Amino acid sequence: MKWASPFALKRAGILGMNRRNVAYIGQYNKRSLYPLVDNKLKTKLLAEKYQVTVPRLLGTVVQQHEIEHVAELVTNYASFAIKPAKGSGGKGILVITGRQGDDYVKASGSVITQEDVKRHMTNILAGLYSLGGKPDVVIIEELIEFDDRFDGFSFQGVPDIRIIIFQGYPVMAMLRCATRASDGKANLHQGAVGVGLDIATGRCLNAVQFGEVVSHHPDTNRALNEIKIPYWTEMLELAATCYDMTDLGYIGTDLVLDKNKGPLLLELNARPGLSIQVANGCGLLPRLRHIEKLKRRHSSAKERVLYAMDAFGLPDELPPVGQTGS
Template sequence: MKWISPRQLNRLGMLNMNQRNVGYIGKYNDRRMFPLVDNKLKTKLLATEYEVTTPKLLQVITQQHEISHFRERADALEGFAIKPAKGSGGKGILVILRREGDSYIKASGAAITVGTLERHLSNILAGLYSLGGAPDVAIVEDLIQSAPSLAKYSFQGVPDIRIVVFQGYPVMAMLRLATKASDGKANLHQGAVGVGLDIATGRGLNAVQYNRPVLLHPDNGLALGHIVIEAWKTMLLMASRCYEATGLGYMGVDLVVDAQQGPLLLELNARPGLAIQMANGRGLRPRLQKVEALRKPHYSPEKRVEYAMAEFGYL
């Protein structure tokens, strides 16, 4: 990618880290609300009150002695995901696709035993993956079966959609695709591909990997310029409703499209990163300022989504 000077970045309206931290996170996010989004279990329970669907909760493990019960329930499970409630950046998430005899098959294809699963649960409770190393809770969720139209673009892992929401308005979005380099995780810092999405239509724009433009997925060779997200307006509405649910003015909303259930909320982030700007090829700042300048804010998610689709689309 061609080097871009600070002046050029400023002209593109790029939001920098200090501006994000002070002008938006610090100004619009009440820190008392952070525990709602830093804990996946609390997020899941809260989201259901605001018509935001999440993956089915199968089990919650809060104490070490409860791990023995997991073995009993695991016998009846085919595919599932184990997550630390307070984990971040995808750390500690273990996805099991299926069982083969006494073995559990991970997304990578590796086979592990139930003993390995129990040790992983024990590590989660001990805080190995939590923010600050605090004791944690393990949640077991139903396996997400990604919609085929998106699954084909991702390497092993489930692709997800990050939507930045400001004052309830979805202002920018991107699709994150797992790669071999990212170890099957949709984490841009580990080498996943980010595809900017048109807020108006859900269509793919330009794509980046390691902040460099790409046209094809590095592992499957598929062109990234023809991606269209299913049920796009539904996803925008779900993201917008998270504003009422949390009261956070500036956040990232992460969703997936399940083959059977449609859009599902994965998690919320009170400190969303800025790489979404590179994926979209333009900055957040002008859109944020436009929302700040509104004399009469829209009070329903439906109206906010209509405004965002009209104002921030690329057509």
């Protein structure tokens, strides 16, 4: 989908970066609350308190000397993920999917040694991947088991779902599918496919890669219009609860679907990007203004989800993916 001019952008209701920063992030997100989402460990512990499901925490590494005992910590786990607590954009995440003797197998299939893993943890502690380069903490958590219903929709990496929550209401969502170009990461700027999702049903509306509309996954050739997210209402309710959990008015919630545990919260973002509008083929601004004009806000996450599904859901009959309007 392309917008030819600033006037076309305005007609489409596109939320720009400056307006987002001032009118929504600046107005609805208190800076004192940022640590709740900028630190994945704090987010995880807070989520558990609010009974929001998250990948199970296996352990943490706070001091350099603790790295020597990591092998003992994960001895009973063939697969796990190592993350920086204050990382962003997927930087510093090491995914281990198996073992070869004392060595570890990465998601790409390459093999690394225990020393490689220890070196990676040392870099995390030193702040190599953290916001502002500040000293960090290593998080080791249980690896998400890829749900079979997403086979063919992602290359190597686990697809995740970004839902924008405004004042507790889900206003826009997309599925981010890893590709060969994105190196197995769900990062649209690196070449992942962004699939816009209907708020009412969780089905595919539109899909883009590098800003261009696509109809099939570039590596698997799976038709993207087949996508309809299972447990969709539960996903929306989980995301909406994150508003009550953090008191942040404008947040991006990143969720995954685990084969055995269902919807899980991966992380939260107090400064969510704007490419979700491109994936959906429409702007955020009309939906944000709709919520701002509500005379009475709904108190529970369930009520807010039902309202949003009714207010922002799209018609049943839509053009096929790859044939969306301009």
